[in-house]
Amino acid sequence: MPPAVRRHPTARAMTVRRLAAGVRLNVLTFVRTPLNVVLAVALPIVVIEGWGRSMAGLPETPTMEAIPLTLGRLLGAILGVAIVAGLLGLTQMISAREADRRLVQTGYEPRTLLATRLLALSGVTVAVAAVNFLVLAATTSPEAPVLTFAFLALAGIVYAFLGALVGAVLPRLFEGSLVVVFLAMMDAFLSGDSPLAADVPDFVTYFPLYHPKELLRAAMFEGTVATGDLAFVAGYVLVLLAAVTAVFGATMQVDGRWSA
Amino acid sequence: MSRTTTAVTVGLREQLRNYVLLALLVVLPIAFISVAFAVTQDTTMPVRTIVDGQTTTVPRPMPDVHGVIMTPITSTIIAGLVGLFLMQNAAVDQRLGLSGYRAREVIAARFGVLLVLTLVVTAVSVGVMVVDFVPENPVVFVAAMLLLSAIYGLVGMLVGALLDRLAGLWVMLILPMLDVGLFQDPLFVRDAPAWWMKLFPGYHPTRVLVDAGLTGEVDTLASMGWGLAYLLVVGTATIGIYYRTTRIAGRGGRP
């Protein structure tokens, strides 16, 4: 039997260094675009308060309970995270198409690049979720703050990967942004609990934000973990991760196969 | 065919080949208006409006209220983006001016395109709405829709002159949603509107829309007058900015 081929230690160190550098540069690129920062900070405030006050503004009628402001704000926070995370995924995929194929040709491993992208994407998504959580927590009192933040981040991750898929199909920032925004809005609206979306068909439970919304309701108002919903969301994330990996791989094809 | 007519025709052709605009015209009305009628809880809610000169609340089915307000939200978003798209070509419009088109011809052509597209956007939005709901006063409703969409088309052009495409996109998404979708929305605002809400482009036309859409008599025609004044002011500002962006300094020696 031939001896197992051992990777040279410095190659592994090189990969780790590239990963770290890649993540840092990705994040810097995001932060250096003023529009991104404005959106990431201003959008949550606008959406959370806007959606919150809208929902709370609905009239109480004999057949309809009033919606508390907190629930409205929670729904707004979900939408805020989804939109910004979706845009992040979109921009990551667009810049991957533009830059990474060239990097692959110079010797970067596609696996490393993908890991870099997904790590950076997840990291910034968590930061975005943090902003949304802070705005939410400033005006409401979640029963389980840590869980609420964690599930907001999870909802963000779902939409970050969805945004990446949108970017794979429609690699244009303007058009892709429109798609992400309207997808997130329709999803949040139909998945959310309001009289405005009371008579929704059953398949809405398969929408990306439905189960994250259930998770967040439980964490926010009861301080519990809705395990069924958590399992569903975890599965959703895994499926999306596989899809994004496949799409990224196809984008990085060099001579019809992954290089290195 | 006069040069302005040529420019309007060609300009329209150019805009209608924009698949983003076409996709918006097809997807948004159904996603926003039809879905609103379909999924809203079938209950009655109080709507604040003017009846016989008095501010009062009238009970109306919530699906109707939701659908009626989603119609101008849809048309203002699309019209605003149309305005944004039109302004993106300002540098090319300037080059067209260099080729011999007079400033007034270029302006007339560009605003002619905006007018036609505003009509299209309004027609599509109202057309989708009437599948589920016919306004009590269709003529006034359509007039108010045209007015509101035209105002937002002009606002889109103004924003397009000041901001780049992406930043402009965000402004023209958020502004109509906050203005028509929240501050002027009878679903959510049932007290007298705060003074600053009345400064938004949607205030006057939306009052008329709610009145004409949901009540038997139209008592808010004065608001149409105010809305027209708003249109005049925004229109003048937009024409002024557009002229400054596309004018040619000193046309020399054209035989």
Next chain:
Amino acid sequence: MEGTVHTPTSSTDGAVLRGEQIEKSYGSWLPIGRTTPVLTGANFELTPGEIVGIVGENGSGKSTLMKILVGVLGADAGSVERGGTIGWCPQEPLLYDRLTVAETFDLFGSGYGMDEAAIREARDRLAERLEFDRYLDYRIDALSGGNRQKVNLAVALMHDPDVLLLDEPYTGFDWDTYLHFWDIAEDLAADGTAIAMISHLIEERTRLDRIVEVRDGVVRDATHDEDAIEEHGATSGEADQFEAADSAGDGAADAAGSPQAPDSEGDDRA
């Protein structure tokens, strides 16, 4: 070109274009913020039949000067006199993306006051000479960069102007088209058209009657200034602008933009 003779239509002492003491600064419109002076008293003159090269460092103000001379940009101070019709080829193609090449000619031709027959004749002539006649029914946004630039240039030439102001007009051209461009330019100059061209290529200096350099906000004659020419020029071999072997690739890229052809890696302008 048919033998059209251009004579100045106003008294500008033989010059068909003159700019005097032109000043221009770029800066923030807020009270705070930097203003950068670009032109600080630039003078420029063009007489019929001459081909003038404009050179200078990146950011020296060449394009700014040209835009002011054309009239699409206002100067802060100074004057511009124009004694004839102007054709301007901007550095970036200023065209309507969703119109076809033919429609673009129709639109700009109507602006120039040309009738249908004249538009068609100019369009076909220029399309053949600049080798984009295959793409007349293609949308502008379906063209490769080189072909877009050809249309950009042709729009400036189509009405047979008295003055031609060209800002790096052959970006993305293949070698053959580049040579055709010079044929056209030299024919036009022989008929009296005044041509000014922003250029980076040293090799062109033999084709130029004069060279001026934009430096430190002013324009100075550099016709015999070897240092200036060396400093701002590049050989065509170094310039990487010519895709001699790529004229086939250019065509393939355009074919990829058409609805019928399969997608191609080279041109993602779908």
